[in-house]
Amino acid sequence: MKIGILGGGQLARMLALSGYSLGLEFIILDPSKEAGATGLGKHLQGQYDDPTLLAKLAEEADVITYEFENVSAEATRFLSQHTQVYPAPNALSIAQDRLQEKNFFHQLNIPTANFATIASLEDLQQAMTHIAYPAILKSRRMGYDGKGQVVLKSSDQLAEAWDAMQGVASIVESFVPFQREISIIAAKRASGEIVFYPVSENIHSQGILRVSECCKNDGLQRQAEDYVVRILTALDYVGIIALELFDVNGKLFANEFAPRVHNSGHWTIEGAETSQFENHLRAITDLPLGSTEAREHTAMVNFIGGLPLTERILGIPHTHIHLYDKAPRKGRKLAHATIRTGDFAQYSQSLQRLKILAESTDDS
Amino acid sequence: MKIGILGGGQLARMLALSGYSLGLEFIILDPSKEAGATGLGKHLQGQYDDPTLLAKLAEEADVITYEFENVSAEATRFLSQHTQVYPAPNALSIAQDRLQEKNFFHQLNIPTANFATIASLEDLQQAMTHIAYPAILKSRRMGYDGKGQVVLKSSDQLAEAWDAMQGVASIVESFVPFQREISIIAAKRASGEIVFYPVSENIHSQGILRVSECCKNDGLQRQAEDYVVRILTALDYVGIIALELFDVNGKLFANEFAPRVHNSGHWTIEGAETSQFENHLRAITDLPLGSTEAREHTAMVNFIGGLPLTERILGIPHTHIHLYDKAPRKGRKLAHATIRTGDFAQYSQSLQRLKILAESTDDS
Numbered sequence: 001m002k003i004g005i006l007g008g009g010q011l012a013r014m015l016a017l018s019g020y021s022l023g024l025e026f027i028i029l030d031p032s033k034e035a036g037a038t039g040l041g042k043h044l045q046g047q048y049d050d051p052t053l054l055a056k057l058a059e060e061a062d063v064i065t066y067e068f069e070n071v072s073a074e075a076t077r078f079l080s081q082h083t084q085v086y087p088a089p090n091a092l093s094i095a096q097d098r099l100q101e102k103n104f105f106h107q108l109n110i111p112t113a114n115f116a117t118i119a120s121l122e123d124l125q126q127a128m129t130h131i132a133y134p135a136i137l138k139s140r141r142m143g144y145d146g147k148g149q150v151v152l153k154s155s156d157q158l159a160e161a162w163d164a165m166q167g168v169a170s171i172v173e174s175f176v177p178f179q180r181e182i183s184i185i186a187a188k189r190a191s192g193e194i195v196f197y198p199v200s201e202n203i204h205s206q207g208i209l210r211v212s213e214c215c216k217n218d219g220l221q222r223q224a225e226d227y228v229v230r231i232l233t234a235l236d237y238v239g240i241i242a243l244e245l246f247d248v249n250g251k252l253f254a255n256e257f258a259p260r261v262h263n264s265g266h267w268t269i270e271g272a273e274t275s276q277f278e279n280h281l282r283a284i285t286d287l288p289l290g291s292t293e294a295r296e297h298t299a300m301v302n303f304i305g306g307l308p309l310t311e312r313i314l315g316i317p318h319t320h321i322h323l324y325d326k327a328p329r330k331g332r333k334l335a336h337a338t339i340r341t342g343d344f345a346q347y348s349q350s351l352q353r354l355k356i357l358a359e360s361t362d363d364s
Numbered sequence: 365m366k367i368g369i370l371g372g373g374q375l376a377r378m379l380a381l382s383g384y385s386l387g388l389e390f391i392i393l394d395p396s397k398e399a400g401a402t403g404l405g406k407h408l409q410g411q412y413d414d415p416t417l418l419a420k421l422a423e424e425a426d427v428i429t430y431e432f433e434n435v436s437a438e439a440t441r442f443l444s445q446h447t448q449v450y451p452a453p454n455a456l457s458i459a460q461d462r463l464q465e466k467n468f469f470h471q472l473n474i475p476t477a478n479f480a481t482i483a484s485l486e487d488l489q490q491a492m493t494h495i496a497y498p499a500i501l502k503s504r505r506m507g508y509d510g511k512g513q514v515v516l517k518s519s520d521q522l523a524e525a526w527d528a529m530q531g532v533a534s535i536v537e538s539f540v541p542f543q544r545e546i547s548i549i550a551a552k553r554a555s556g557e558i559v560f561y562p563v564s565e566n567i568h569s570q571g572i573l574r575v576s577e578c579c580k581n582d583g584l585q586r587q588a589e590d591y592v593v594r595i596l597t598a599l600d601y602v603g604i605i606a607l608e609l610f611d612v613n614g615k616l617f618a619n620e621f622a623p624r625v626h627n628s629g630h631w632t633i634e635g636a637e638t639s640q641f642e643n644h645l646r647a648i649t650d651l652p653l654g655s656t657e658a659r660e661h662t663a664m665v666n667f668i669g670g671l672p673l674t675e676r677i678l679g680i681p682h683t684h685i686h687l688y689d690k691a692p693r694k695g696r697k698l699a700h701a702t703i704r705t706g707d708f709a710q711y712s713q714s715l716q717r718l719k720i721l722a723e724s725t726d727d728s
Contacts, residue, residue, distance in 0.1 A: 017384055020377065020404070023674065023687035040384075040404070273634075273682065273704065288678040291705070295659060310387065314652040318637065323387035340637065341655070 001285060002027055004061025004083075006048055006075070008035030010324035010333065011067035011261050014269070016040035018277035024285070027060050029053055036325040049075050058082035063284050065239060067260055069095050070142055086190070086238040086284040087259040094235075095259050098140045098171050105254045108230040112254050113246075118170040121162045127172050128155060134175040137161050139168045149207060151175075176253050178246035182215070184224035185265040187240045187279040188232045190286040195279065196225045197272060197292045202244070202264050206364055208331065211355060212264040213299040214271055220245075223252050231257060240265070240280040263302070263333070270320050270340045271298030296340055297347035301354045303335040306361030313337050316353045317346060331364040365649060366391055368425025368447075370412055370439070372399030374688035374697065375431035375625050378633070380404035382641035388649070391424050393417055400689040413439050422446035427648050429603060431624055433459050434506055450554070450602040450648040451623040458599075459623050462504045462535050469618045472594040476618050477610075482534040485526045491536050492519060498539040501525050503532045513571060515539075540617050542610035546579070548588035549629040551604045551643040552596045554650040559643065560589050561636060561656045566608070566628050570728055572695065575719060576628040577663040578635055584609075587616050595621060604629070604644040627666070627697070634684050634704045635662030660704055661711035665718045667699040670725030677701050680717045681710060695728040 001024055005012045008030030016026045016037050026041025033045060042060075046053045048071045057064065063084045066076065073093035079085050094100045105112050116127035118137065128135065133155075139148035150161040152172070181204060185197040199218050203211040215221075228243045242262030244255040265276040274282075274290025282289050306328055313321050318341040326334050337358075339350045365388055369376045372394030380390045380401050390405025397409060406424075410417045412435045421428065427448045430440065437457035443449050458464045469476050480491035482501065492499065497519075503512035514525040516536070545568060549561040563582050567575040579585075592607045606626030608619040629640040638646075638654025646653050670692055677685050682705040690698050701722075703714045 013384070017381055020381055020689075021684070021686040023685075023689060025403075039389075270637075274684070278684075282678065287675050290678070290684065291682055311651050314646065314654070318655055320385070320638070320642075320654065321387075322385040325384075325387065 001025070001062045002060060003281065003284070004029070004057045004064035004079075005037070005041075005067060006064070006071045007067035008032065008037040008043065009067055010036055010322075010326070012037035013040060013324060014266075014275075014277045014322070015065075015067070015261065015281060018269075018275055019281045022278070022281055022285070022287070024281060027057060029057055034325075034327070048072060051078075054078055055082075065260075065280070065284055066092070069258065069260070084284075087241070088236065088238070091235045091237055091241075091259040095257055096141055098138055098256070099169075101256060102171065102173075104231075104234075108227075108234055110227045110230060110254045111251070113173040113176045115171050115173040118162075118172050121159060124158050124162050124172060125155075128152070128158060131172060131174045135172050136175060137165060137170055137172045139165060139170050141169070176246040176248060176255075178248050178253075180247040181244065181255070182218070182220065182224065182247055182252075183212075183242050183244045183262065183264040184221075184228050185240060185242050185262060185268070185276055186225070186228045186232060187276070187283045187289055187292075188237050189283045189289055190238045193289050194229065194232060195289045195292045196221075196228070197265060197268060197276065198294045199224050200264050200267065208304060208333075208364060209263045209302055210304070210358070211299065211301050212267055213351075214267050214294045214297075216294050220247060220250065220252055227252065227254060239283050240276050263336075266322070266336050267298050267300040267338050268292075269322070270338045271295055296342040297344055298338060298340040299347070299351050300336050300338045301351070301358045302333055303337070303358050303361065305330050305332055305334070305363035307334050308357050308361050312357060313354070316350050316357070317341070318350050319354060365389070365426045366424060367645065367648070368393070368421045368428035368443075369401070369405075369431055370428070370435045371431035372396065372401040372407065373431060374400055374686075374690070376401035377404060377688060378630075378639075378641045378686070379429075379431070379625065379645060382639055383645045386642070386645055386649070386651070388645060391421060393421055398689075398691070412436060415442075418442055419446075429624075429644070429648055430456070433622060433624070448648075451605070452600065452602070455599045455601055455605075455623040459621055460505055462502055462620070463533075465620060466535065466537075468595075468598075472591075472598055474591045474594060474618045475615070477537040477540045479535050479537040482526075482536050485523060488522050488526050488536060489519075492516070492522060495536060495538045499536050500539060501529060501534055501536050503529060503534050505533070540610040540612060540619075542612050542617075544611040545608065545619070546582070546584065546588065546611055546616075547576075547606050547608045547626065547628040548585075548592050549604060549606050549626060549632070549640055550589070550592045550596060551640070551647045551653055551656075552601050553647045553653055554602045557653050558593065558596060559653045559656045560585075560592070561629060561632060561640065562658045563588050564628050564631065572668060572697075572728060573627050573666055574668070574722070575663065575665050576631055577715075578631050578658045578661075580658050584611060584614065584616055591616065591618060603647050604640050627700075630686070630700050631662050631664040631702050632656075633686070634702045635659055660706040661708055662702060662704040663711070663715050664700050664702045665715070665722045666697055667701070667722050667725065669694050669696055669698070669727035671698050672721050672725050676721060677718070680714050680721070681705070682714050683718060
């Protein structure tokens with residue numbers, strides 16, 4: 001069976017690496033000759049909306065998936081007229097637009113921050129009369145890793161903030177005074193089976209994920225599962241989904257969802273019985289899903305912009321590295337490492353060392 | 365860093381799959397266009413003793429390893445004049461010759477079955493006056509999966525048995541009345557560090573491995589480690605080694621060693637903190653070795669000659685599949701599956717189901 005992937009970065013790379021053992025082949029559309037996944041399958045080099053390449057992908061692939069949200073929903077709709085596309089284009093188009101996404105959460109009675117849609121400075125000034133400071137102005141579309149976002153602390157910043165958005169359709173959200181940022185990753189198979197991973201606690205800095213720690217037996221696991229099931233059901237979803245949530249005194253507020261494998265689930269490669277990558281492939285090929293149980297104490301640390309020597313990373317006990325074969329560039333995710341061990345003291349110590357090592361080469 | 369591999373079958377495939385995350389690239393010499401690993405790196409298609417291809421491999425690869433013993437030791441000696449070859453050619457040439465191998469075990473005071481070297485029917489008749497029946501006549505070279513072996517039950521079989529060997533240099537060994545066949549897998553890094561996996565108990569049938577069960581805290585672990593360290597030290601070895609042993613009332617007898625990743629270690633992909641494949645690559649690139657701790661209850665089952673539907677295999681709880689992308693052929697290893705779970709009752713039940721499923725399509 002041949003899996004088409006839109007995007008050939010690290011997520012496609014880890015999907016392909018986990019798919020070989022399932023007997024799957026890959027065909028990858030990506031504009032870059034050097035994309036890290038392209039050695040793992042047939043590479044169609046070109047733009048994501050190139051009609052000739054999309055037609056070729058649709059013809060050759062039995063199932064198509066994507067590794068990031070910023071591929072055009074129209075392209076996936078075109079593909080879905082010719083072959084299976086999972087997750088379905090409607091999930092993608094909601095996730096691509098922060099306004100649609102927030103409205104969707106509300107329809108499902110999933111709490112979110114207060115928000116308003118913004119198309120002008122007047123909209124923003126009006127909205128901020130009933131939304132509390134601090135707040136965040138975000139472009140509705142094409143945002144990731146904190147890009148296209150401005151923090152608003154007081155009303156005298158509004159004009160400058162709106163200026164910075166360069167007129168793009170936006171939303172403003174009040175800042176959620178969270179104790180923790182967590183995410184839940186779930187998978188739904190075409191024939192209906194759903195599995196949930198334990199939630200992870202995520203540490204961001206400058207909008208970029210730095211550390212995810214798996215939280216076994218977390219008190220909010222059930223609440224998170226309840227919310228993600230509503231989304232999976234409403235969208236008739238197939239594949240892995242990641243739902244990012246804020247924990248405010250034990251009550252969860254949805255931030256956003258990603259219709260794909262997710263950075264906060266990279267710990268599952270070593271830390272769970274079945275990785276998110278394998279379960280995504282099992283889900284979209286309608287195979288029985290694998291157990292999502294977490295193994296021992298496990299966490300993931302991202303390497304941003306720069307990389308320590310591999311031997312320094314692997315010199316930290318119980319550490320595994322995943323290099324993405326990407327050239328260093330400021331603020332770019334180049335690799336991650338995971339820790340997994342049954343010894344909590346060793347876990348804490350290794351995690352601390354790994355964080356310090358990652359910070360030493362982090363240029364963001 | 366670029367790793368050259370002689371052989372592009374399932375062992376090379378699993379090596380390459382585990383090496384991408386370490387940032388390694390692969391160049392693979394294999395005569396077959398369809399070899400399962402060739403999609404995972406650059407493929408040099410041709411014979412293992414083709415001087416042009418060997419020169420190309422030596423030029424392009426930073427380190428060279430091999431996935432099976434039947435590659436010519438001369439080829440590896442040629443390669444080692446130009447680049448690093450691990451494990452070193454002397455380990456390979458000993459492992460290729462059952463007589464040298466047995467003599468080597470004796471030099472290291474590692475017990476074996478009684479044996480004698482056989483070059484004629486007279487040698488065989490003479491040997492069987494002091495070696496007990498049942499015994500096994502084996503070709504000295506090129507044997508695997510039980511090929512080139514004849515069981516001797518009485519003296520009236522000797523002429524026919526020797527006839528079947530077609531005159532090739534052989535040895536005869538008395539049959540070891542073992543309670544268990546076990547193996548130990550160890551890794552040694554160029555700079556000296558050694559790690560051991562827990563021994564596994566192996567079930568063979570018709571000379572082909574069927575099932576390996578990881579034996580955590582086995583009473584013979586220390587004895588097995590002691591023997592394998594003698595080999596690693598004597599050979600100044602680098603990489604993964606597998607030592608097959610017979611357990612006779614708690615005393616171990618060496619059967620053979622393999623200077624490579626080994627079928628009885630496939631459970632380590634899911635069942636150990638670091639797989640044998642990753643540790644082989646860490647060892648030959650002189651990176652810190654990963655923890656070899658076994659996770660929970662874990663076992664591996666081979667699929668020989670035929671394959672059940674993937675969904676039937678994955679429908680057994682806690683099961684992972686590894687397909688080798690090989691065309692079915694009588695007696696050929698096509699895939700393996702592993703089980704890993706902390707629940708012993710579930711483990712036993714899943715293993716039983718998996719064995720029955722594997723037998724249902726086994727044509728050997």
